[in-house]
Amino acid sequence: MAEQPLFKVTIDNVTVEVPAGTTILQAARQAGSEVAPPAMCYYSKLEGSGGKCRTCLVEVSKGSDKDPRPMPKLVASCRTTVMDGMEVKNLTSERVVDARKGVVEFLLINHPLDCPICDQAGECHLQDLAYNHGNAGTRYEFQRRTFEKHSLGDKIQLHMTRCILCYRCVMVADQLTGQREHGVLDRGERAEISDYLEKSLDKEFIGNIIDVCPVGALTDKTFRFKNRVWFLKPLNAHRDCPTCSGKVTLWNRGDEVFRVTARKDEWGEVEDWICNECRFDKKKTSDWVIEGPREINRHSVISQNKYVGLVKPQETIDEVIGKEPRLFLDIHDVSQVNEKDRDLSLIEGPAHSTDFKENEEKK
Amino acid sequence: MKLLLENAHIEGIRYYDAYRKHGGYRSVEKALKMTPDEIVDEVKKSGLRGRGGAGFPTGLKWSFLAKPEGVPRHLVCNADESEPGTFKDRYLMEFLPHLLIEGLIVSSFALGSNATYIYIRGEYAWIPDILERAIQEAKNNGFLGKNILGTGFDLEIYVHRGAGAYICGEETALIESLEGKRGNPRIKPPFPAVQGVWMRPTVVNNVETLAAIVPIINMGGEAYGNIGVGKSTGTKLISACGNLNKPGVYEIPFDLSVEDFIYSDEWCGGIPNGKRLKACIPGGSSVPIVPANLLTKTAKGETRYMNYESLSDGGFQTGTMLGSGGFIVLDEDQCVVKHTMTLAHFYMHESCGQCSPCREGTGWMWRILKNIEYGKGKMEDIDLLWDVQRRIEGNTICPLGDAAAWPVAAAIRHFRDEFEWHVLNPDEAQVRNYGLAHYADRREIPAL
Numbered sequence: 001m002a003e004q005p006l007f008k009v010t011i012d013n014v015t016v017e018v019p020a021g022t023t024i025l026q027a028a029r030q031a032g033s034e035v036a037p038p039a040m041c042y043y044s045k046l047e048g049s050g051g052k053c054r055t056c057l058v059e060v061s062k063g064s065d066k067d068p069r070p071m072p073k074l075v076a077s078c079r080t081t082v083m084d085g086m087e088v089k090n091l092t093s094e095r096v097v098d099a100r101k102g103v104v105e106f107l108l109i110n111h112p113l114d115c116p117i118c119d120q121a122g123e124c125h126l127q128d129l130a131y132n133h134g135n136a137g138t139r140y141e142f143q144r145r146t147f148e149k150h151s152l153g154d155k156i157q158l159h160m161t162r163c164i165l166c167y168r169c170v171m172v173a174d175q176l177t178g179q180r181e182h183g184v185l186d187r188g189e190r191a192e193i194s195d196y197l198e199k200s201l202d203k204e205f206i207g208n209i210i211d212v213c214p215v216g217a218l219t220d221k222t223f224r225f226k227n228r229v230w231f232l233k234p235l236n237a238h239r240d241c242p243t244c245s246g247k248v249t250l251w252n253r254g255d256e257v258f259r260v261t262a263r264k265d266e267w268g269e270v271e272d273w274i275c276n277e278c279r280f281d282k283k284k285t286s287d288w289v290i291e292g293p294r295e296i297n298r299h300s301v302i303s304q305n306k307y308v309g310l311v312k313p314q315e316t317i318d319e320v321i322g323k324e325p326r327l328f329l330d331i332h333d334v335s336q337v338n339e340k341d342r343d344l345s346l347i348e349g350p351a352h353s354t355d356f357k358e359n360e361e362k363k
Numbered sequence: 364m365k366l367l368l369e370n371a372h373i374e375g376i377r378y379y380d381a382y383r384k385h386g387g388y389r390s391v392e393k394a395l396k397m398t399p400d401e402i403v404d405e406v407k408k409s410g411l412r413g414r415g416g417a418g419f420p421t422g423l424k425w426s427f428l429a430k431p432e433g434v435p436r437h438l439v440c441n442a443d444e445s446e447p448g449t450f451k452d453r454y455l456m457e458f459l460p461h462l463l464i465e466g467l468i469v470s471s472f473a474l475g476s477n478a479t480y481i482y483i484r485g486e487y488a489w490i491p492d493i494l495e496r497a498i499q500e501a502k503n504n505g506f507l508g509k510n511i512l513g514t515g516f517d518l519e520i521y522v523h524r525g526a527g528a529y530i531c532g533e534e535t536a537l538i539e540s541l542e543g544k545r546g547n548p549r550i551k552p553p554f555p556a557v558q559g560v561w562m563r564p565t566v567v568n569n570v571e572t573l574a575a576i577v578p579i580i581n582m583g584g585e586a587y588g589n590i591g592v593g594k595s596t597g598t599k600l601i602s603a604c605g606n607l608n609k610p611g612v613y614e615i616p617f618d619l620s621v622e623d624f625i626y627s628d629e630w631c632g633g634i635p636n637g638k639r640l641k642a643c644i645p646g647g648s649s650v651p652i653v654p655a656n657l658l659t660k661t662a663k664g665e666t667r668y669m670n671y672e673s674l675s676d677g678g679f680q681t682g683t684m685l686g687s688g689g690f691i692v693l694d695e696d697q698c699v700v701k702h703t704m705t706l707a708h709f710y711m712h713e714s715c716g717q718c719s720p721c722r723e724g725t726g727w728m729w730r731i732l733k734n735i736e737y738g739k740g741k742m743e744d745i746d747l748l749w750d751v752q753r754r755i756e757g758n759t760i761c762p763l764g765d766a767a768a769w770p771v772a773a774a775i776r777h778f779r780d781e782f783e784w785h786v787l788n789p790d791e792a793q794v795r796n797y798g799l800a801h802y803a804d805r806r807e808i809p810a811l
């Protein structure tokens with residue numbers, strides 16, 4: 001094959017050379033994380049992904065050297081390929097900043113904002129997006145949309161209310177598992193991810209839908225409510241796996257493996273897809289060969305470099321209050337949130353002092 | 364002058380015998396002796412613009428069709444007609460099915476399609492039978508099937524029913540649906556002309572566009588192009604509805620003034636019960652609503668005509684669009700806020716839900732409008748509504764987002780006082796309508 005010509009493209013005044021056919025987003029990522037637009041639906045490893053969330057909109061202020069006319073509309077950088085001499089404005093364009101604020105607002109108006117009980121909190125791309133590109137406060141005064149709870153089997157939890165309909169999980173199922181057993185039902189604001197028949201999703205490699213989900217709509221049931229991600233220490237580990245590469249990240253506390261995920265790069269994309277067995281069933285340190293701590297290269301609370309050397313949260317409390325904390329009560333005793341098989345949407349409200357009293361009395 | 368509906372009232376014209384007797388299928392006999400490129404040239408010369416809403420020149424669109432060696436190409440007829448206010452294609456298919464089939468044969472030959480599809484709106488439940496009968500009749504008479512008129516050209520036409528989704532009228536959603544998938548618009552490029560149905564080069568055209576190919580071939584592209592004014596050539600079907608004495612489907616010449624169309628007895632016959640005109644949406648629900656004083660005259664004070672250029676004179680500030688020709692008239696008793704709320708509900712309901720601004724924004728707009736209409740609105744809501752529509756427009760995958768934003772924008776632009784009146788008089792707004800205010804009177808349009 002003939003060598004691909006290189007195209008020069010300038011994004012927010014940073015110029016890079018990329019092969020023809022590269023998207024603006026990929027070129028921007030190459031140019032550096034400061035000029036890379038946020039991407040909530042695009043996933044470089046999933047064919048046909050992108051174009052949907054509209055967070056990556058950019059302004060093309062110069063089409064190319066040949067045809068310098070600007071593009072009239074903002075374009076989705078994840079699905080627009082570069083031309084030679086193209087000039088793109090991301091954060092330097094007021095239009096882009098404003099449109100993106102709009103997109104963030106749209107994504108949030110019906111989001112439950114239940115981060116305090118969401119397993120994704122801390123590594124959620126919607127949190128990052130809202131923090132980096134959104135407005136404080138909301139102008140939405142209506143009841144937020146909720147969905148009936150829908151089970152996807154004993155390994156994967158679906159919280160449709162949190163879903164941003166990026167379609168990544170649909171593409172994973174299409175492209176990795178051989179047979180897709182879930183998809184999008186209905187349309188417009190009632191569109192939902194569902195397997196329709198309440199079957200359980202158990203095709204090999206289906207677990208990867210958890211890793212690609214940018215929000216807490218798909219979470220790992222074997223990890224659910226066990227810990228917060230920022231209390232865990234990510235470790236690179238591998239095993240000799242007959243199905244996948246066996247290269248994973250373990251999320252440990254001490255010696256205990258809390259969860260297993262694929263290794264994610266600085267854009268939150270996995271390096272290798274991993275199989276269900278590695279993800280769900282290998283939860284002992286002895287199952288793995290530990291390579292060392294994993295650097296998390298993302299603007300997020302999980303990257304607060306506390307992973308190089310585990311810092312236990314209790315120690316921080318010690319520092320703050322100047323003495324050993326006395327545990328008055330253990331919230332886990334009374335909160336229904338951590339009960340096995342508990343459906344969160346069915347919990348009436350938070351634990352009250354009366355609950356604790358009753359609990360004390362029972363003891 | 365009628366080019367499409369000339370014979371619509373002839374007894375039995377729905378069936379082959381009468382249709383043929385009155386000159387039907389002449390264009391096929393003529394076209395099959397021409398080369399495909401010659402036909403495309405005739406269409407280019409005719410200046411025909413797509414009748415589905417966007418008004419894109421048909422000949423140009425046809426010339427974009429990719430022709431890779433050995434890859435089949437397809438023509439798809441867009442009969443999904445679901446735009447509120449638009450019902451012209453239904454009329455054509457119901458009463459003159461052979462005109463469409465004839466147009467399809469010629470167009471398929473020009474484009475090199477041996478399998479052509481009619482994608483028809485699910486709610487038009489009785490029409491597929493009419494079309495299928497017409498297809499069968501055409502086949503029995505050698506105009507369809509193998510080796511048509513001994514030219515070696517083969518063509519099958521299939522009727523495909525939609526399941527009732529406005530979004531499946533968007534050409535790439537239509538293609539997805541035709542392939543048996545969820546009707547989500549595709550992200551372009553690639554355009555259908557390169558990768559359409561089953562990734563093969565495809566042309567999608569509206570029913571009326573394809574029917575217009577028949578007179579173009581019969582009379583020649585140049586002669587067709589001489590009819591009309593400027594870049595609005597030929598004739599246009601208008602489906603008129605709302606507060607009119609004679610609603611219905613009309614074939615109009617492009618030099619007809621809007622005023623004549625509404626008031627003349629030859630056309631819609633005026634507004635019932637002596638009411639006055641308040642507002643109009645001249646091109647289907649997606650185009651901007653204009654108050655009466657900007658409908659019959661442009662902002663410059665010139666007479667407005669029923670054609671592409673004249674209706675869009677003044678841009679979105681003071682003009683509107685011909686769109687698909689769904690002409691909706693509102694008299695002085697109609698409430699623009701309520702009307703806009705109804706449209707907002709439609710777009711919310713019909714969004715495919717792929718992209719966030721449209722999925723979330725359409726519902727938000729409807730809820731704000733509902734609050735205002737039902738006496739729970741605040742003044743800030745009007746600005747908020749403006750802001751929401753502004754951030755949907757232009758930022759979505761397909762034009763449904765724009766189509767949802769424009770009516771809201773235009774309603775606020777021209778009828779802001781009516782919105783404010785709703786906010787200030789929440790109780791009264793429930794029982795009484797703001798009425799005409801000054802919308803019907805000639806007023807100075809501020810310089811832009």
Ligand SMILES: Cc1cc2nc3c(=O)[nH]c(=O)nc-3n(C[C@H](O)[C@H](O)[C@H](O)COP(=O)(O)O)c2cc1C
Nearest residue numbers: 413414415441443444445532533534568569572762
């Ligand atoms: C939401 C949406 C709905 C549409 N519905 C229709 C329709 O019902 N019929 C139609 O002919 N075109 C419809 N269109 C326009 C088509 O996408 C396409 O432009 C048209 O079929 C092209 O035909 P034409 O060039 O003959 O006008 C729709 C477009 C959008 C964005």
Ligand code: SF4
Nearest residue numbers: 163164166167169213
């Ligand atoms: S469940 Fe997650 S991955 Fe699937 S569409 Fe929703 S947000 Fe995307």
Ligand code: SF4
Nearest residue numbers: 715717718721759761
């Ligand atoms: S604009 Fe609306 S209808 Fe069009 S693709 Fe986006 S969500 Fe779907």
Ligand code: FES
Nearest residue numbers: 051053054056078
């Ligand atoms: S990342 Fe480009 S539209 Fe979602």
